[in-house]
Amino acid sequence: MARALINVPQKSKRGEIIEIKTLMSHPMETGFRPGMDGQLIPRDIIEKFVCTYNGEVVFSAQLHPAITANPFISFTTIATDSGTLVFSWTDNKGETQVQTASIQVE
Amino acid sequence: MNTTRRQFSLLAAGASFALVAPARATPDSMKASIQAFTGGKPVKEGRVKFDISLLVENGNSVPLSVLVDSPMTKDNHVTRIGIFNEKNPLPDVAIFNLTPRSGRAQIATRMRLNDTQFITAIAEMSDGTYFSAKSEVIVTMPACVEE
Amino acid sequence: MNRLAYLVVIGIALPAFAQDARKSGFDFMGPDTQAMQKDDLANPGMLSVLEGEALWKANAGTSQKSCASCHDDATQSIKGVAARYPAFDETTQAPLDLAGRIIQCRTERQGAPAPQREGRELLALTSYVAHQSRDLPIAPPKDARLASTRAQGAALYSTRMGQLNFSCAQCHDDNAGGHLGAAPIPQAHPTGYPLYRLEWQALGSLQRRFRNCLSGMRAEPIAAGSKEAIALELFLMERAAGIHLETPAVRP
Secondary structure (H helix, E strand, C coil): CCCEEEECCCEECCCCEEEEEEEECCCCECCCCECCCCCECCCECEEEEEEEECCEEEEEEEECCCECCCCEEEEEEECCCCEEEEEEEEECCCCEEEEEEEEEEC | CCCCCCEEEEEEECCCCCCCCCCCCCHHHHHHHHHHHHCCCCEEECCEEEEECCEECCCCCEEEEEEECCCCCCCCCEEEEEEEECCCCCCEEEEEECCHHHCCEEEEEEECCCCCEEEEEEEEECCCCEEEEEEEEEECCCCCCCC | CCCEEEEEEECCCCCCCCCCCCCCHHHHCCHHHHHHHHCCCCCCHHHHHHHHHHHHHCCECCCCECHHHHHCCHHHHCCCCHHHCCEEECCCCEEECHHHHHHHHHHHHCCCCCCCCCCHHHHHHHHHHHHCCCCCECCCCCCHHHHHHHHHHHHHHCCCECCCCECHHHHHHHCCCCEECCEECCCCCCCCCCEEECCCCEEECHHHHHHHHHHHCCCCCCCCCCHHHHHHHHHHHHHCCCCECCCCCEEC
16 A cells, blocks of 8 residues: 655645655665565666646656655646646556646636 | 763674675766766756755665756756766666756755765756766764664 | 674763753754654655554454544544553553554454554554654653553663673763764654654664664564563653654654
């Protein structure tokens, strides 16, 4: 059960640059670490992060094992219209977790 | 001097190290990664403000932020920001893809650092030029870790 | 395999606890780690609190009741509870830590399987419960039936243990404020548990933290939930009475 913390300002003015913070619950297992049995623990990382704003990609990132467990990513976007932000995190097995947040623009 | 002052030494277990150390990135493999990012184009210093602590308490989570001087218009914006390191197992850390809708060329994240080393941030501009900043980070070890 | 390293501890002359010289581990951290703890939207421990909230509200076990079915709104009903644990448990007539109380509720009241100590479910629930006491002062119960356990904890705390023959007090009273290698030695106040330790890359309990110090001392681990662990926890809570809780804290 993975969870994410996402912070989008409650209300913004049209044209305002807003900061979005995301924190995803994920071990970001590098694949370089031995487990209790001495064998390397298989790699398990988020490789891709995408944020769309009313359907359009406004920001994305490729992550490598050097990113911290429970990856934190913060970025900015211009508040254009009220609507929905969709955040997705895809791991190295191709599984994607999605969370949405609504945005109100005045 | 206060009489309660004491000095003693302690034989303690340092961080546990893997028996098989994985291959490490090197300044050379970092260069290769950067070459792949820029397509071999020249990289100038400047326009990039790279914020990362000089001294960190635990290399497992090192906050960093990058701010690039750019108007972020359709014709003139930052398209990508890449972070690279010299000594982790792999030279790549992350690549952030920005758009004119970013409004500002600013990102923040947290990275792992195996060791004291230089970290490089490179910004790719929409006109195909590259700018960079680098910063040295000294990693100290936490005490009393698990075995 | 471990690499043995020589680490030098240099104590700083501080008469322990003159006036109130007590400080949370928070005060010994660098500004980056403090900032990470202070911002709930950047504090990775909040992921467990969030998970705990979902568990709190979900039906569990044969009772098909949730924690909320009995306790209702945790922000009201559970506020201040974590500040008063470990407490004396009437049913077992023994001291019980907060995690132990949650296990008891899970098994006896909800009819659910016992959550594992240090497991994700128990940590999430414990952090959610303890988070409701954030910013409240630690207020150990004045229960006389806890006196012998508290004394046992105090004794453990100042007993030399392990191959290095150190006691907790030698570091955390005599040398607090000094350094062990590069790490500052805090006063070992249990202010932020369960907390997110960067070293663990995860949330963990106070009793896991004990294990880390014991392994540094080359001493036998104390099992989580054991009588000794609860005694040590009870003593540390008494010693930290009045200091505010921070759950979920972040530590290096």
